[in-house]
Structures are given as C-alpha cells and as structure tokens.
Amino acid sequence: MPELPEVNTLVTALSRRLRGDSIIAWQRRSPKLRGPIPDSTEAGVLTDRKIVDIRRIAKSIYFDFGCSQLLKVHLGMTGYFLLTSESCPEAKHAHLMLRLASGQMLTFCDSRRFGSIEITSWPDKVVVEPFKSKLTATYLATACNSRQCSIKALIMDQHIIAGLGNIYASEALFKAGIRPDRSAGSLKPTEIKKLCSACIAVIDAAIKAGNASFGDKPEIDRGTTHFAIETCVYDQQNQICQKCQKSKIAMVRISGRSSCFCPTCQK
Ligand SMILES: [Zn+2]
The missing domain is CATH 3.20.190.10 (MutM-like, N-terminal)
Incomplete structure (x- = not known):
C-alpha cells in the first residue's frame, strides 16, 4: 500500500x-x-x-x-x-x-x-503530519494522556497523526525502542520524545530515499507509488534483529494488523 x-x-x-x-x-x-x-x-x-x-x-x-x-x-x-x-x-x-x-x-x-x-473543497481541519515543526512531543503527550489503546494504534489513528501507516509506525516504534502493544498512557515523557523524533525521522528518510531513487524527476507510474523499502521490523517476522543480533522479530496483532517488533530492543 x-x-x-x-x-x-x-x-x-x-x-x-x-x-x-x-x-x-x-x-x-x-x-x-x-x-x-x-x-x-x-x-x-x-x-x-x-x-x-x-x-x-x-x-x-x-x-x-x-x-x-x-x-x-x-x-x-x-x-x-x-x-x-x-x-x-x-x-x-x-x-x-x-x-x-x-x-x-x-x-x-x-x-x-x-x-x-x-x-x-479544501478540508476544514488539517490533522498534524509527521514532519518537523508539525508533530511535537507536547502534542503527542496530550494525545497519549491516560489512553488505554496501544501506542501503535494511536500513532496510526488518522485523526491524531495523518499519514503514518503500518510500515512507518512499526519502524518508528523500533527506532524509539517501544513495544507496539504498550498502552499509550504508559509512555514516559522521555519515550514520547523519542517516539516523536522517530516518527519524523523515518518519514523524512523515506521521502529522501524516494526522491533519490527517482532523481530530480520522479515519474508517474507504479514505481513511484510502491517503493521497495528496507525495514528493520516490518515484514521481518522470525528474522534475527539487525540491531541486537540476538532476538528473532516477533509479531502481535493490533487492531487486526500485523505488528512486528524486537522483544529485546523494544520495551
Ligand atoms: Zn533487537
């Protein structure tokens, strides 16, 4: 997708x-x-x-x-x-x-x-996107406050952050060292800060990689809409984690979607 x-x-x-x-x-x-x-x-x-x-x-x-x-x-x-x-x-x-x-x-x-x-017509309300100067730790902290839902479901909620799908949500949680099935309300302020930076970083890196692979002139075709993305956890179930080189990537289902994570690197 x-x-x-x-x-x-x-x-x-x-x-x-x-x-x-x-x-x-x-x-x-x-x-x-x-x-x-x-x-x-x-x-x-x-x-x-x-x-x-x-x-x-x-x-x-x-x-x-x-x-x-x-x-x-x-x-x-x-x-x-x-x-x-x-x-x-x-x-x-x-x-x-x-x-x-x-x-x-x-x-x-x-x-x-x-x-x-x-x-x-243009949308009345624009939801925060995962970009620098748009998504902030304060905003994310308010969204997480006392919420029982999983942090992965929360960051994929299009009414809270616009445009973060399964791949990048999984990768951002790995980068931030947070298990996808933790309840959103259980995150400490330092973890929220890390997660906020990670969401921005994974999207930024993917946009840069996409632009780089098409040069200055991306074309309008299937290739542009389906990048081959190198992932650390997404679609890596049962593979040895590249970071700790120890654990196998595990999978849980959250809101009906597969959610891959490293049991050692993500707490
Ligand atoms: Zn690991």
Whole structure:
C-alpha cells in the first residue's frame, strides 16, 4: 500500500508534469470505487480550467484548479496513475481517464478498488503530519494522556497523526525502542520524545530515499507509488534483529494488523 512518502513523491511527479495543463474530457470507466466516481456532468466544474497546483494532505492528492472545488484522489491499496499519449491502448483496471489539453491522457487504475475519487473543497481541519515543526512531543503527550489503546494504534489513528501507516509506525516504534502493544498512557515523557523524533525521522528518510531513487524527476507510474523499502521490523517476522543480533522479530496483532517488533530492543 502506498504510504505518505510514496504519495509525496507521486505528487511531486504529478505537479511537475501536469501544472498548467487542463482536463478537456472526463471519461468515467466505472461508476464506483470505495465511493461513487463523479460523472462528467458533476466534473464540469473542473474541466477546461488550468491545473494550478497538485498538493498532498496526509495520503490524499488534491488537484487545485484555482476555484473552490478540487479533485481529491486517494490511492487506497493498489491505486496508481498512468500518463500516456492519447493513442495508448486502454489500461487494465482503468476507472477514470482524463484527456488533457496537452494531448496526454491521465488514467487512474485500481485493481482492488479501495481508492477514491471525489470533487470536494479544501478540508476544514488539517490533522498534524509527521514532519518537523508539525508533530511535537507536547502534542503527542496530550494525545497519549491516560489512553488505554496501544501506542501503535494511536500513532496510526488518522485523526491524531495523518499519514503514518503500518510500515512507518512499526519502524518508528523500533527506532524509539517501544513495544507496539504498550498502552499509550504508559509512555514516559522521555519515550514520547523519542517516539516523536522517530516518527519524523523515518518519514523524512523515506521521502529522501524516494526522491533519490527517482532523481530530480520522479515519474508517474507504479514505481513511484510502491517503493521497495528496507525495514528493520516490518515484514521481518522470525528474522534475527539487525540491531541486537540476538532476538528473532516477533509479531502481535493490533487492531487486526500485523505488528512486528524486537522483544529485546523494544520495551
Ligand atoms: Zn533487537
């Protein structure tokens, strides 16, 4: 599943290729993904308008047309964009095809259909993202205060921190030396501080690695939305921990999701 760093890189690529272009034809290929896909009549408000910018908020992609309405796309589990010349044959699992004034075609494909396409306005409230100067230890401490839920469920709660998925939440907890199944309220102030820095560091490193692997010019394709990520604990169950070289990475289930951790390095 694309996480925040992948979405970030994709937005850079989309913005570079599409800013200044405009949608001249909105061709819906299926009526619905996670929710209904707007039809060409509803999309009339966005067609023949210049794409002013493309921005990311949490894991959502916003196409800004300089008006009150925006095109909001969420990739879900398997969503991705294709940018092709207009004569290209139709892609598999294509749900929306946008013919652009430049002569290109932007297609949204999604095999598992957990993605979404909406026409909406800017969100009223923006949830804190795991970036320096945005996520602070004070904020995290307030969120954790007396909470019984696990710390992993808390940092993955999209109403508390936007954009931290299973991979980076697992890696941040490993970096901070905290077991994922500890109750959020049991964390000491020093642990909260460490965890806050770790969340920021893992996202920052992944964004830098993503940008580096695509050079200055990331492309709009599957590769941009699915980085191969080197992880310490995520997807490493039963492997020897790289840090202590002693314990095998263990797994617990938290909120239905697998959560890997090192029983020696994480307390
Ligand atoms: Zn270890």
